[in-house]
Amino acid sequence: MAGCADGSRTGLLGRSYFHLHLVSDSTGETLIAVARAVAAQYEGVSAIEHVYPLVRSSKQLDRVLNEIDTAPGIVLYTLVEPDLATRLEEKCRELGCPHLSVLAPVHALLESYIGAASTARPGAQHMLNAEYFKRIDAMNFTLMHDDGQLPDDLDQADVVLLGVSRTSKTPTAIYLANRGLKTANIPLVPGQSPPEELDSIRKALVVGLVASPERIVQIRQNRLLSLNADDDTAYVDKAAVAEEIALSRRLFARRNWPVIDVTRRSIEETAAAILDLHREHALKFIVT
Structure with a gap:
């Protein structure tokens, strides 16, 4: 966890800041909404947001990993492509950064209840229907x-x-x-x-x-x-x-x-x- 501990800072009036990386293969709206709703519950602490929308290729993910390496912090993500998610998780473990797939618990719950696996479709909620x-x-x-x-x-x-x-x-x-x-x-x-x-x-x-x-x-x-x-x-x-x-x-x-x-x-x-x-x-x- 040392890498991420270095990512937090104390600013004026004793307010604490930390880096929050939000990685999505879609628009990132879900991540932003969830992250801000939770962060708002902590007084005296502010997140420095790094938002990476439409991450759908290894090349795009490379840039994300470099920025996380430069400013370690908490990583939240919604990546439905397993290979991309695995690479991101491995980098986070290497840096000691806490990381969480925000949609994974919901997927698991629905899959358990419905009895069917989901189909990986980045940005499926934004279909032109x-x-x-x-x-x-x-x-x-x-x-x-x-x-x-x-x-x-x-x-x-x-x-x-x-x-x-x-x-x-x-x-x-x-x-x-x-x-x-x-x-x-x-x-x-x-x-x-x-x-x-x-x-x-x-x-x-x-x-x-x-x-x-x-x-x-x-x-x-x-x-x-x-x-x-x-x-x-x-x-x-x-x-x-x-x-x-x-x-x-x-x-x-x-x-x-x-x-x-x-x-x-x-x-x-x-x-x-x-x-x-x-x-x-x-x-x-x-x-x-």
Whole structure:
């Protein structure tokens, strides 16, 4: 383990750093998500990520092994080609680096339960199948219906998001689109009525997004600062913002639309809550 122990460093304020090598024969998204989810549980420790996607040949693996040799650390990998995985493991053992095939335990579990061996297909989850094209269609729809655009066909959406400015409508919509949901988002602007097309929605799930006035003001101030704009405006006045949010809550209550407070939620957490609401909504729609 000596080689890997040398790979860790202590930086400013006593924070520890270590090298984390993520080796994949596909895009590396799975590895990155797993690694970051776990690393986030350790306070005072940060990973220096080295990401190697699309490693599918010995030549490509040679570069990876050289970099691990230069900066030893923890190695996580998703390589379905046995020869490549074996070479990587041998190098890690030589350097004393902890290493783990992230998908191996899941493969073993499924193989034991199903009673059939898997077929080695790098990037199989990214095949150009119906699900893939559904996500692309959802993304196109979502981009075309951002910020209140094209309200005439709102009921073609799976989800419609409403909220005052800076409630993370657009990034949440993009995330949902990547999960295959056609998502429109509509800003609630002081002095302007929501589009009349909302009255005729039958199929789409409408969700209201809110946040605390303090959080909205903070985000808006940062936005104005980035634009070098004057901040002497009701846009960042706490009382005015609080009234905006109160009006939006009353609108959501009148329409009986579900509300999600995004003050302390990440985009992923907000989207997860909406996906759960959409599953329930879709089931009711099918039943009726």
